[in-house]
Structure formats: structure tokens, C-alpha cells
Amino acid sequence: MSEKICVLTGAGISAESGIKTFRDANGLWEGHDVMKVASPQGWNDDSQLVLDFYNQRRRQLLSVDVNQGHLDVASLDHNYDTIVITQNVDDLHERAGSKKVIHLHGELMKVRSSGDPNYILEWKKDLKKGDKCPSGFQLRPHIVWFGEEVPLLPLAISHITNASAIIIIGTSMQVYPAASLTAYAPKSIPIIYVDPNPSINYELGQLRNLKIIRGNATTHTKKAIELLKNYRF
Ligand code: APR
Numbered sequence: 478m479s480e481k482i483c484v485l486t487g488a489g490i491s492a493e494s495g496i497k498t499f500r501d502a503n504g505l506w507e508g509h510d511v512m513k514v515a516s517p518q519g520w521n522d523d524s525q526l527v528l529d530f531y532n533q534r535r536r537q538l539l540s541v542d543v544n545q546g547h548l549d550v551a552s553l554d555h556n557y558d559t560i561v562i563t564q565n566v567d568d569l570h571e572r573a574g575s576k577k578v579i580h581l582h583g584e585l586m587k588v589r590s591s592g593d594p595n596y597i598l599e600w601k602k603d604l605k606k607g608d609k610c611p612s613g614f615q616l617r618p619h620i621v622w623f624g625e626e627v628p629l630l631p632l633a634i635s636h637i638t639n640a641s642a643i644i645i646i647g648t649s650m651q652v653y654p655a656a657s658l659t660a661y662a663p664k665s666i667p668i669i670y671v672d673p674n675p676s677i678n679y680e681l682g683q684l685r686n687l688k689i690i691r692g693n694a695t696t697h698t699k700k701a702i703e704l705l706k707n708y709r710f
Pocket of ligand 1: 486487488489490492493498499500501504564565582646647648649650651652671672673674675676692693694695
């Protein structure tokens with residue numbers, strides 16, 4: 478199992494589980510003001526609105542199941558040293574069985590102290606005003622908001638720089654720094670992008686060995702895996 482496969486996922490892989498993407502027609506950001514619900518400024522201005530938004534997301538997540546796309550990604554663990562680097566805050570990769578998952582943008586099923594970033598708890602119920610850490614700070618969603626640092630970025634980069642291949646699934650590759658990760662990949666490795674409506678950002682445009690598979694995650698992730706099987710590393 479020497480080949481390291483990095484799988485970079487976004488909202489599209491969870492779309493067929495019933496979780497809305499962000500930027501598609503009728504996406505989540507169409508009905509919400511991003512800066513009000515997903516920024517430190519929004520939290521300072523109206524923390525109740527932010528809590529309500531994530532409580533709704535958390536309840537919805539508890540009501541959905543993994544799909545074939547998540548299961549196909551998890552199956553890679555049998556044959557490769559696989560790292561899933563996801564922008565998703567859902568836990569569907571873990572539920573599908575993926576063993577190594579890096580959540581670049583945080584995790585919906587966790588909360589953390591607003592005064593101590595290292596105080597993190599598993600959290601399945603609604604989060605309320607007055608739910609505090611032992612030091613008395615309000616707990617907040619364990620989500621990387623717009624304008625915040627991405628603490629797991631260096632770890633993700635270190636895996637990408639050692640990757641033997643990358644599969645990208647269901648992301649518009651528009652949100653940086655996640656969208657720039659392929660720039661750190663070794664130049665010669667295969668990079669396969671599965672998406673019904675792929676967007677080629679600057680970094681993807683620089684790749685000579687980019688293979689695009691147009692299609693949904695549930696049906697087309699396995700095609701990407703087939704390509705890997707036939708590839709001579
Ligand atoms: N299968 C695969 N891909 C799909 C499917 C599907 N069934 N349905 C839609 N997609 C694709 C879309 O074509 C699009 O390219 O999923 C992508 C979703 O893009 P975005 O909504 O921009 O989601 P994402 O790329 O994950 O966004 C990144 O933006 O607001 C933030 O923090 C949020 O992590 C998120 C980040």
C-alpha cells in the first residue's frame with residue numbers, strides 16, 4: 478500500500494444524500510447571507526442567528542445517510558494509503574468508513590470554546606446561548622468561518638505534496654485556500670476531477686495531467702477509481 482491517494486471533496490459529494498451545495502442554483506448561499514451566518518463578524522453581531530443556522534444544519538445532517546460516492550471513496554482504503562481532504566463539515570465520509578479524513582472547514586458535529594480553540598467537544602444536539610466551556614466562554618460551532626485561518630491547511634498540503642494521485646469530487650474549487658491545494662501536487666501525478674459541472678480555476682488550468690469526468694458522485698466516483706486501477710504508478 479505505498480501509493481498515497483488524496484481525495485479532495487466538496488459539497489457535491491453529499492448532494493445526493495440530500496444536503497444542499499452552496500453555489501448551485503437553489504444552493505445554501507442563495508437563501509442566506511454568508512457574512513451573517515458564517516463569519517466572525519456575523520457571530521459578534523447576532524450569535525443567535527448563527528446558532529440557529531448551524532443547529533438546523535446539524536439536525537438535517539442527523540437525518541441523512543451516506544451515498545454511494547462516500548462508500549466508493551471509503552473503498553479506496555483497502556488498496557491505497559488514502560487521505561480524504563474535505564471541505565465538507567458533515568461526517569458522511571467517516572460514517573461511510575473512511576479512516577483518515579481532514580476537515581479543512583471544521584465539523585458540524587463538534588463545538589469549541591470561543592475563548593480556547595483547543596477545547597473541542599463532540600456535539601449532536603442544538604447549541605444554545607449559555608452553553609459554555611469550563612472557563613466560562615460561550616461554545617461556538619467548530620466551523621472555519623470566512624475570514625478565519627484554516628488550521629489544518631499545512632497538514633493537507635503535506636499530504637498533497639506526497640500524493641501519488643489526486644481525485645477531486647464535487648467542488649466548485651472557488652474557495653481558497655482549499656482551491657489552491659493542487660498547486661502543491663507533484664507535477665507528474667494523475668489528477669482526476671469528478672463533477673457534473675466542473676469549474677477549472679487557475680491552479681487546475683496549470684495541470685497537464687488533469688482528467689475530467691463529468692457526472693454525479695454516486696455514479697462516477699467509481700469511474701475515477703477504475704482509472705486509478707489501470708494507472709501504472
Ligand atoms: N455529484 C458531484 N458533484 C456535484 C453534484 C453531484 N451529485 N451536484 C453538484 N455537484 C457539484 C457542483 O457542480 C459544484 O461544482 O458540487 C460543486 C459544489 O460547489 P459549491 O457549492 O461551491 O461547494 P464547495 O466547492 O464544497 O464549496 C466550498 O464554500 O461556502 C463554502 O465553506 C463552504 O466548504 C464550502 C466551500
